[in-house]
Amino acid sequence: MRQSMRDVFRTISMLITERLTYLYKWVILASAVGIVSGVGAIIFKELVEFSTYFFLGTIMGYRVDAGSGAITIERSWLIPIVVGVGGILSGIITYTLAPETEGHGTDSVIKSIHRLAGEIRSRVPIVKAVSTAFTLGSGGSAGKEGPIAQIGAGFGSLLGSLLKLSSRDRKILVVCGVAGGIGSVFKAPFGAGIFSVEVLYLQDIEVEAIIPAFISSIIAYVIFASVYGTSHIFSLGNISFNPIVELPFYFLLGIVLGVSAIVYIKVFYTVHFFFKKLRIKDHVKPAIGGVIAGLIGTAYPRTLGSGYEHIQLALTDKLPYFDYLTTPIFKILATAFTIGSGGSGGVFAPSLVIGGLLGGAFAKTMDMLFPGVSLNTAAFIIIGMMSFFAAAGKVPLASIIMVAEMTGGYELMVPAIVSSTIAYIISMKTTIYINQIPHRLGEKLVMLEDVYNIIVRSEPYLLQAEAEKIMVKPIAVLKEDMRIKDALKMVSKYNYRVYPIVDGNGIFTGYICLEELITASRRARDLSLEYMRIHSGLAFSKHTPLKKIIDEMINHGVDKVFITDDNGKLIGIITIKDILRFLTYKEIK
Incomplete structure (x- = not known):
């Protein structure tokens, strides 16, 4: 009896020790990754803003009037040249120093987790930051999510290797880096934590990494917000939701966005594989893609850069109806040529612009067809952003939460779930992240x-x-x-x-x-x-x-x-x- 009681108390003691050891271990390691990710996000943001000021602002004279939404470009004839120069600089840096950083970085991180035991070369974060600054700053159609994910993940991998951790623990640290980088730069710590464990699979999540990912994301967000404040990425006015009248329209929006996401992915990878087969030096390919993206930007300037300013204009109803219809089409093409050619950048920001403006176009079109309905365009823009990326990236939970954190649109959770679920189901296994695998068993x-x-x-x-x-x-x-x-x-x-x-x-x-x-x-x-x-x-x-x-x-x-x-x-x-x-x-x- 005494031996049995001793075994029971020993078991309890062992379980408590295991829990505390786990907690201490991941609080320390995830916090370290979060600190570096937060600081890295600050440096990366400043680098991109300086590059944007130099290329778009100083050389091209690009301006967007916040009041009217009008775009002024003093030297528009320079657009293809400048975007092409950004492409060649990005290509030279990428393919000379770290070819694995080409394209959108999140997919490379997914590949490192599934196929390379979480190993990422230590030079990757620096190469990715600099090459992306040239791509984004010169007007290439891309976003920050992929690069900042690869920057944070690179440090997580480095820390795991320095401490000689198991491949399993190193993978979790890579996930922490993704969460920290994205949670800070997009001011969405909760959504980023979910994104980092959801984006790895088509129909699963990395359960073991959830707690460390949240720790890293929160630490990185606190550091980033201490410099740039806690305000949302997008300013949102009053929005409303009438369940009985509007829910069927959100259902239809999900169908439209699910089909649109498939088109986006097909176009993206058609261009990507075209450039892969092109028999010229890899270093030059982003320049060709950049010139083509620049030509598109000359005709449709709203495709230049990440395009967040146009989402803000749309939320305040300062965009012409024609721009709601045309910008998503040409943004898809510009993004495909910018990133698909080997340029460095993320696909999250372009996806938000495409999905948001498609949502706005849908609302305005329905108002024309059904004058008595009076749909809230801003609400449909937000749901459009959520649903489109939920379908394209196979991250429905993360998309809903991240966009809600970026806009403050928490009142729209019900229509967001309806539309995102429909878009996710419609798009099935078509994904912008081709290194995703269906399940943890792979x-x-x-x-x-x-x-x-x-x-x-x-x-x-x-x-x-x-x-x-x-x-x-x-x-x-x-x-x-x-x-x-x-x-x-x-x-x-x-x-x-x-x-x-x-x-x-x-x-x-x-x-x-x-x-x-x-x-x-x-x-x-x-x-x-x-x-x-x-x-x-x-x-x-x-x-x-x-x-x-x-x-x-x-x-x-x-x-x-x-x-x-x-x-x-x-x-x-x-x-x-x-x-x-x-x-x-x-x-x-």
């Missing part, structure tokens, strides 16, 4: 789903095979009364990460991961496994048909299940590899 689960769909159409009878025909016998099984030190000694003989656990009668009780055993062994090596946190796992009878097993694996996002006999005793394990092997072999045979 390509293996996708492969299983693809094979499953093929088998359903061609050989459906194979899916009726029972589990006992596919399973493999478990080699390394732990007993719940084993001490942690004995369990570690046993698993050291094998090359597995997950180990099933049974009770004294061989009944399956769950599983435990190798890293959890290692962590626990540092504090309580003599503790029994039964006092540890054991994962329940998915268990099926040996008579369960394969179709049901695959459905449950896909629904729960797991890559292995456990098979029991009629008495609940563990008799086998089925992994994705086992299923693919079985289906492929049967199909060939």
Whole structure:
């Protein structure tokens, strides 16, 4: 009895210590990344503003009248030349020093997390900051989100490498860098935290990184706001929402924006792959894209730069109706040629301009068709920004929250959810971030789903095979009364990460991961496994048909299940590899 009580108190002590260790660790590490991200955001903003003042303001004489919305350009004939010069400078810096920084930086960060274990070269933040300053400052159609994400992520990766952290922890620090950079420069700490864990996947989020991401984002925001204040990016007047009258229109807006997002992505990557195939030196390609974007900007000046000033003009109803219709079309083209050619910049800001003005155009058009409705144009602009990027970037939660923080339009949450959900569903798996993967289990689960769909159409009878025909016998099984030190000694003989656990009668009780055993062994090596946190796992009878097993694996996002006999005793394990092997072999045979 005394031994049992000691084990209970030891378990409680271990759990508390684990929680505190986790808290201390990530408060310190995420705060460090947040501090650097906040300071980096300040430097980056000043660099972009100086470049903009020099290229657009001094050389071109570009001005936007805040009162009337009119654009004045003293030397408009210089626009293609200046944007082209920005492109060539960006191309030389990028392709000479860090070719991985070309294009929109967020996708490169996603790639580093999924394919490079979170490794980002230390020179990347500096190269990305300077090359983007040239692209944006010269009038290229791009945004700050990608570059600042790559700047923050670069420091997170560097810190993880210096401290010799595991690849898992380094990836979390990279996510913290994304959250800190975006949360500061867009003054949207909550939305940025969500964005950093949502943008990695098409239909999933990185749960383990949420708390560190919020810590980093808040710290970075506080530092940035201490210099530039806490005011919203966009000033918003009074807005209203009539659910009965307006909700159907927001539903229709979601359809329009979902289709528009698909068009945007298709145009973007058509241009991108055209430049990839172009047989000229990579350093020159952004200059060509810049010249073309400059020619578009000469005809339609509202496509120059990030375009935030035009959103503000639209929110105060100072844009002509014609500009609501034409600017999104030419902004799509200008963005595709600026970034798709290899220029450095983000796609978030152009997406907000495109989506916002499409929302405004939709509201004004509906008012013409249905004069008695009187829709609030500003509200539709805000919902347009949210919904368009939700569809294009596959980040519906982050889009809604970030735009609400940037505008203060919290009253529009209900129509935002309706429109963003519809736009997200319409656009399906089409995404501006091509390095996103569907789930945390990644390509293996996708492969299983693809094979499953093929088998359903061609050989459906194979899916009726029972589990006992596919399973493999478990080699390394732990007993719940084993001490942690004995369990570690046993698993050291094998090359597995997950180990099933049974009770004294061989009944399956769950599983435990190798890293959890290692962590626990540092504090309580003599503790029994039964006092540890054991994962329940998915268990099926040996008579369960394969179709049901695959459905449950896909629904729960797991890559292995456990098979029991009629008495609940563990008799086998089925992994994705086992299923693919079985289906492929049967199909060939």
